[in-house]
Amino acid sequence: xxxxxxxIEQKGDIRRRSGKVRGDIVTLAHGSGGKAMRDLIDDIxxxxxxxxxxxxxxxxxxxxxxxxxxxxxxxxxxxxxxVVDPLFFPGGNIGSLAVNGTVNDLAVGGAKxxxxxxxxxxxxxxxxxxxxxxxTEMKQAxxxxxxxxxxxxxxxxxxxAADKLFINTAxxxxxxxxxxxxxxxxxxxxxxxxxxxxxxHGAAIVDARGELAIENTINSDCQALNHLIxxxxxxxxxxxxxxxxxxxGIATVLNEFAQQANxxxxxxxxKLRVRDEVKGMCEILGLDPLYLANEGKLVACVPADQADxxxxxxxxxPAGKDAVIVGNxxxxxxxxxxxxxxxxxxxxxxxxxxxxxxxxx
Amino acid sequence: MKYVxxxxxxxxxxxxxxxxxxLVDEIEITKERPLQIMEVCGGHTxxxxxxxxxxxxxxxxxxxxxxGCPVCVLPMGRVDDCVALAEHPNVIFTTFGDAMRVPxxxxxxxxxxxxxxxxxxxxxxxxxxxxxxxxxDKEVVFFALGFETTMPSTxxxxxxxEKQGIKNFSLFCNHITIIPTVKAILDSPDILLDGFLxxxxxxxxxxxxxxxxxxxxxxxxxxxxxxxxxDILQSLWMVLKQIVxxxxxxxxxxxxxxxxxxxxxxxDAINKVFELREFFEWRGLGSxxxxxxxxxxAYSKYDAEQKFSVPNLKIADPKACQCGEVLKGVIxxxxxxxxxxxxxxxxxxxxxxxxxxxACAAYFNYGKIDLTSLIKQREEQQAEEIINA
Numbered sequence: 001x002x003x004x005x006x007x008i009e010q011k012g013d014i015r016r017r018s019g020k021v022r023g024d025i026v027t028l029a030h031g032s033g034g035k036a037m038r039d040l041i042d043d044i045x046x047x048x049x050x051x052x053x054x055x056x057x058x059x060x061x062x063x064x065x066x067x068x069x070x071x072x073x074x075x076x077x078x079x080x081x082x083v084v085d086p087l088f089f090p091g092g093n094i095g096s097l098a099v100n101g102t103v104n105d106l107a108v109g110g111a112k113x114x115x116x117x118x119x120x121x122x123x124x125x126x127x128x129x130x131x132x133x134x135x136t137e138m139k140q141a142x143x144x145x146x147x148x149x150x151x152x153x154x155x156x157x158x159x160x161a162a163d164k165l166f167i168n169t170a171x172x173x174x175x176x177x178x179x180x181x182x183x184x185x186x187x188x189x190x191x192x193x194x195x196x197x198x199x200x201h202g203a204a205i206v207d208a209r210g211e212l213a214i215e216n217t218i219n220s221d222c223q224a225l226n227h228l229i230x231x232x233x234x235x236x237x238x239x240x241x242x243x244x245x246x247x248x249g250i251a252t253v254l255n256e257f258a259q260q261a262n263x264x265x266x267x268x269x270x271k272l273r274v275r276d277e278v279k280g281m282c283e284i285l286g287l288d289p290l291y292l293a294n295e296g297k298l299v300a301c302v303p304a305d306q307a308d309x310x311x312x313x314x315x316x317x318p319a320g321k322d323a324v325i326v327g328n329x330x331x332x333x334x335x336x337x338x339x340x341x342x343x344x345x346x347x348x349x350x351x352x353x354x355x356x357x358x359x360x361x
Numbered sequence: 362m363k364y365v366x367x368x369x370x371x372x373x374x375x376x377x378x379x380x381x382x383x384l385v386d387e388i389e390i391t392k393e394r395p396l397q398i399m400e401v402c403g404g405h406t407x408x409x410x411x412x413x414x415x416x417x418x419x420x421x422x423x424x425x426x427x428x429g430c431p432v433c434v435l436p437m438g439r440v441d442d443c444v445a446l447a448e449h450p451n452v453i454f455t456t457f458g459d460a461m462r463v464p465x466x467x468x469x470x471x472x473x474x475x476x477x478x479x480x481x482x483x484x485x486x487x488x489x490x491x492x493x494x495x496x497x498d499k500e501v502v503f504f505a506l507g508f509e510t511t512m513p514s515t516x517x518x519x520x521x522x523e524k525q526g527i528k529n530f531s532l533f534c535n536h537i538t539i540i541p542t543v544k545a546i547l548d549s550p551d552i553l554l555d556g557f558l559x560x561x562x563x564x565x566x567x568x569x570x571x572x573x574x575x576x577x578x579x580x581x582x583x584x585x586x587x588x589x590x591x592d593i594l595q596s597l598w599m600v601l602k603q604i605v606x607x608x609x610x611x612x613x614x615x616x617x618x619x620x621x622x623x624x625x626x627x628x629d630a631i632n633k634v635f636e637l638r639e640f641f642e643w644r645g646l647g648s649x650x651x652x653x654x655x656x657x658x659a660y661s662k663y664d665a666e667q668k669f670s671v672p673n674l675k676i677a678d679p680k681a682c683q684c685g686e687v688l689k690g691v692i693x694x695x696x697x698x699x700x701x702x703x704x705x706x707x708x709x710x711x712x713x714x715x716x717x718x719x720a721c722a723a724y725f726n727y728g729k730i731d732l733t734s735l736i737k738q739r740e741e742q743q744a745e746e747i748i749n750a
Contacts, residue, residue: 212484276362283365285484343590344371345413347727 019043026126031156044128045118045152048135049142053115053150061150063115072174076111078102079170085359087134087165089208091200092222094167095137097295100224101246102171103145107226108242108298110181110233111173113145118152119168124159134165145224147171178237183260185240186301190329192265193300193307195228195314196273196322197221198250199292203278206285218277223296228319232300235313240301244294248352251290253299254327254337255351262334265301267327267349269342290339291352301329368589374417377594382419384601390421397423397553397690398600401543402560403430403718404588410727412590422597425690426720428542428646429560431507431535432459433712433719434688436642437676439535440465445672446502446533446665447478453496455489456504458482459716464709466676486518486532493522493530502665505532510562512536512654513627516634519656519663533665534656537641539563540571541652547579551691556600558593559585561615566631568623569611576609587615634660642675644712645684682711687720694724701725 019039021030029036046054053061068075082098092100099116106113118138122131142149149169204220206212225244233239245253250267258265267290274282274289282289296319302310307325314320337349390396400406406426409415415424428434440463447454447470454470461471461482474480479499483489486503493501505515515532522530539560546552559572564585572583582603586596596614603610613619634657641653656664665671678684682704683697694700694713704710706722713719 211488279362279365283362341412342371343369343412343414343417344374345415345417347410347413350726 021128024128026122026124026128026131026156028124028156028158031122031154037154041152041154044132044135045154048132048139049118049149049152050139051148051150053148054152061115061117063150067114068174071112072176072179074111074175076106076109076173076175077170078105079168080105081166081168083163083166083359084205085163086205086208087130089220090204090217091219092204092295093134093137094165095134096141097222098167098169099138099141099145099147099149100222101295102169103141103147103224103226104244104296104298106171106173107224107229108181108244109173109175110179110229110242111175112230113147113171113173113226115148115150115172116142117168117170118149119170120152120154121162121166121168122154122156123162123164124156126164131165134167141224145226179233181239181241183241183243183257183301186257186261186263186329187240187303188263188329188331189304190240190301191304191307191325192254192267192327192329193302193310193314194245194250194273194324194326195225195296195298195320196324197275197278198245198272198294198297199274199278199282199289201246201295202249202287202292203281205293206281212281212285218275218281221294221296223319225296225298225319228314228317229298231313231317232310232320236302236306236310238303238306239310240303242298242300245297245299246295247293249289249291249293250297250299251288251337251349252352254349257299257301258337259335261301261329264330264333264336264338265327266330266338266340268340271324271326273322273324290349304328365589368587368591369412370591373591374594377591377598378417381422381594381598381601384598384605385419385421387605388421388601394553395421395423396555396601396604397425398556398558398597399425399427399546399554399690400558400586400593401427401429401539402558402563403433403716404560404562405558405586405593406430406720406723407718408588408590408593410723413727414590414593418597423690425554426687426694426723427557427690428546428643428688429508429539429563430713430716430718430720431511431537432463432716433684434537434643434645435460435463435506435535435712436644437464437466437678438642438672438674440469441467441676442671442673443470443504443533444468444473444478446669447473447480448476449500449669451498451500452669453479453481453492453499453501454504455481455483455492455501457484457506459718460504460506462709463712463715486515487521490518490522490527490530493527494525497529499529500668501530502669503530503532505534505536508537508539508560508563509566509631510560512631512635513566513624516627516630519634519660520630522663523660528662531663531665531668532656533671534635534654536635537643537653538637538651540567541649542643542646543572543575545646545649545652546689547575547581549689552689554581554690556581556604557583558596558600559583559611561585561587561592561619564613564615564619564623566624566627569613569619569621570623572611576611580609582609583611585611585613585615585619587618633657644678645682645686645688647685679710684711684713684721687713694721697721 314323635654
């Protein structure tokens with residue numbers, strides 16, 4: 001080899017070498033499609049998410065059909081965007097939220113989550129160190145849930161065109177043949193179950209924003225529910241339906257159920273679990289915990305004769321240790337959620353109008 | 362939760378309801394003329410619905426949900442003024458959250474925000490003052506709203522602004538005062554009220570004396586009431602007891618918060634910073650003499666109405682709305698022609714549908730269960746009318 005050829009090969013090696021991100025902040029160059037972007041992807045995403053699909057760096061992840069066929073007969077698919085402010089809050093962060101939220105959207109349909117995508121929109125000037133933290137949190141949450149993040153996309157926008165960091169994750173999963181969860185299956189006499197304390201996420205975000213100067217210790221309930229739901233369905237395959245009570249809280253989910261099933265869903269206020277800290281915040285701000293967001297709470301309608309067995313199984317899982325029966329289903333008034341108050345009265349619980357709080361997830 | 366759950370004890374409620382029923386049996390009441398008790402304050406309305414109190418009471422008692430929701434009685438013209446101020450290029454307009462959705466003649470503050478105005482939600486006027494400090498090149502306007510309950514905090518904020526020499530802060534004053542309005546309601550010929558639950562938080566500031574004319578001149582019992590469900594039941598019992606005994610007095614159920622003489626430092630601050638307007642416009646009730654306050658001359662540099670030009674136009678309430686009749690207890694919320702159809706919390710026509718303390722929104726959100734079928738029925742009826750027409 002000539003000296004010149006050797007020189008070119010050496011320089012090529014240096015160029016090809018998987019890069020390290022330079023600098024402390026994300027710049028427009030990191031989204032330009034050039035070397036800086038490649039370095040960012042290698043150094044932060046590929047090395048952290050580390051899996052066979054991602055490391056091939058193709059434009060798409062390729063998942064063998066066997067992986068689906070052996071587990072069920074339908075593919076579940078979902079997507080969600082995460083714009084929470086602040087990015088880090090007690091009990092979670094935008095990274096863990098982006099994984100758990102999408103995993104839960106799959107899981108509540110009975111699906112076993114298989115793979116996630118990760119699309120990031122980053123504001124110019126965002127700290128590389130923080131980005132690394134977020135991605136590490138995503139990896140940890142994905143590992144816990146047992147899913148891989150198999151493909152992704154990064155865009156960097158001008159300062160002010162986005163606020164710090166937005167994440168979109170899409171997910172696919174497989175639904176086993178025997179499961180068919182849908183609100184139209186709810187029947188008179190069924191009972192309503194949740195897996196614990198309501199409103200923690202919404203309250204934690206209000207708290208974390210520090211606008212209220214309330215000293216508090218509320219942690220978000222941000223957690224993956226897929227393992228819990230799997231054991232629930234193994235115990236009781238004919239659970240009517242499950243949904244995760246995110247924005248709009250348990251009230252919104254129950255209203256959707258009541259309308260789809262055209263039945264009356266009645267909650268018993270004395271059975272609902274709400275932490276004192278959350279109650280206190282709601283008293284001060286005039287919020288209703290029934291409408292506060294959760295990020296790790298499911299609501300399920302189940303046959304009454306299997307409720308106790310289900311609660312027992314749920315309580316064995318850390319995500320379900322506070323599981324409790326909160327209500328029951330009756331025929332009328334149709335399509336309405338009613339709350340029997342602690343005080344002995346009844347009232348309608350309607351859908352939320354407007355927003356209780358902005359940018360909570 | 363300590364200090365709260367004690368006031369929501371269902372066993373005590375049952376005992377109180379039993380006593381209430383006994384008293385009601387002693388009062389001569391006909392179907393055509395049920396006993397009407399007005400809770401003046403929107404906070405009471407909210408509690409009554411939230412805990413389902415109305416359905417627990419004997420049928421012979423009718424609760425009339427009074428004018429004590431400052432958001433609800435805000436006239437459209439004032440909302441238009443807010444929007445005009447908010448759309449001023451150099452202004453940061455600050456407001457309590459529940460005023461954001463009140464409809465003006467063209468838009469609400471929420472819509473103005475979506476159109477690009479800098480409208481920010483604050484939890485206290487001091488937050489607005491801090492914003493002014495942080496943004497010295499901007500003018501921060503605070504939307505001052507509410508009865509005597511919120512007046513002191515606004516007044517103290519102005520005093521603080523002066524102390525700190527902050528010049529880029531002002532308030533758009535919509536503070537109103539409850540007494541003249543209760544008097545106006547008592548003077549209107551179509552009312553049938555038998556007694557009042559007095560507003561607990563207002564009384565915490567003004568004390569109990571200002572209500573005495575209601576007992577003395579109008580011979581109506583008034584009980585200053587707390588906001589927990591047991592407070593409300595006990596206060597109702599106290600009103601009924603007065604009726605049975607043939608008394609009409611001002612009594613204080615909310616003694617743990619309300620001193621008879623009120624709060625003097627708060628009253629001093631109010632008197633320093635505000636002065637009575639000759640009249641103020643109330644949504645649904647019209648213009649009421651001496652029912653609002655403005656920033657006094659001594660502090661006029663903090664008055665947004667002096668600092669900026671506001672349109673200050675009087676806009677008539679939408680014709681279909683019967684907010685005024687609902688406020689006076691002449692009709693029930695669901696008897697309004699547009700309740701639940703043209704006017705709902707999603708698309709409020711009348712202000713009573715906007716705030717969670719408004720009687721119509723409370724009925725719509727928490728209402729008696731048969732209301733759902735009533736709305737359905739009315740929708741079908743209206744659809745039929747359209748088809749027939």
